[in-house]
Amino acid sequence: MFDQLDEQQETQPTADHAHCECYDHEPSTFDRPELWIPIIIIMFASFFFLLGVADHPYGIQLGSLIPYTAFVALGTFSAQRGMQPYFFECSIVQQTMPRLLRRHGGFVAAIVLLETIALYLTRYMPASWLTANGKDGSPFATSLCIICVCVGCVEAFTNRSLLERAHAKTQEDL
Numbered sequence: 001m002f003d004q005l006d007e008q009q010e011t012q013p014t015a016d017h018a019h020c021e022c023y024d025h026e027p028s029t030f031d032r033p034e035l036w037i038p039i040i041i042i043m044f045a046s047f048f049f050l051l052g053v054a055d056h057p058y059g060i061q062l063g064s065l066i067p068y069t070a071f072v073a074l075g076t077f078s079a080q081r082g083m084q085p086y087f088f089e090c091s092i093v094q095q096t097m098p099r100l101l102r103r104h105g106g107f108v109a110a111i112v113l114l115e116t117i118a119l120y121l122t123r124y125m126p127a128s129w130l131t132a133n134g135k136d137g138s139p140f141a142t143s144l145c146i147i148c149v150c151v152g153c154v155e156a157f158t159n160r161s162l163l164e165r166a167h168a169k170t171q172e173d174l
C-alpha cells in the first residue's frame with residue numbers, strides 16, 4: 001500500500017520546466033533516431049570525404065569540420081548517458097540557436113587555426129611522429145584528433161549550460 005503511494009509520487013512529473021518539451025521527457029540515449037542516425041551517417045561519410053580531400057590545400061581543415069559539427073550537435077542536443085535532451089521544436093532552444101551558431105563559428109575558426117598551425121609544424125617534427133604504426137594512425141594524427149575531440153567536448157558542454165540557463169531564465173520569467 002505505502003509502496004504504491006511512493007511509486008505514484010515518483011512517476012509524477014515535476015512542476016519545473018513542465019511547459020517545455022525538453023524537460024517533459026524521459027532521458028535515454030537512443031530515443032531520437034531522427035537526430036543520431038543522420039549524424040552518425042554524416043560522421044562516417046565525412047571520414048571518406050576527408051580522405052578524398054586530404055591532399056588538397058586546406059582539405060584536412062575543411063573535411064574535418066563536417067564530423068566536428070556533427071559531433072558537437074550530437075553532444076549538445078542528444079540525451080546520451082542520461083543527460084538532458086534538447087529538442088529543436090522547443091521555442092527556448094530556437095531562441096538560443098543564433099547564439100549557439102555564433103559560438104560554433106568561433107570554435108570552427110579555432111579548429112581551423114589549430115590544424116593549420118599543427119600541419120605547418122609537421123615539417124619540424126621527427127619522421128617517427130608522422131608515420132602510422134600498424135592500423136593506428138601516426139602519433140601526430142592521433143594527437144590532433146584527440147585535441148579536436150576535446151575542443152568539441154568543451155563546445156558541447158558550454159552549449160548545454162547555455163541551454164540550461166536559457167530554460168531556467170524562461171522559467172523565472174513566467
Ligand SMILES: [Zn+2]
Pocket residue numbers: 020021022023086087090091092093167
Ligand atoms: Zn526546452
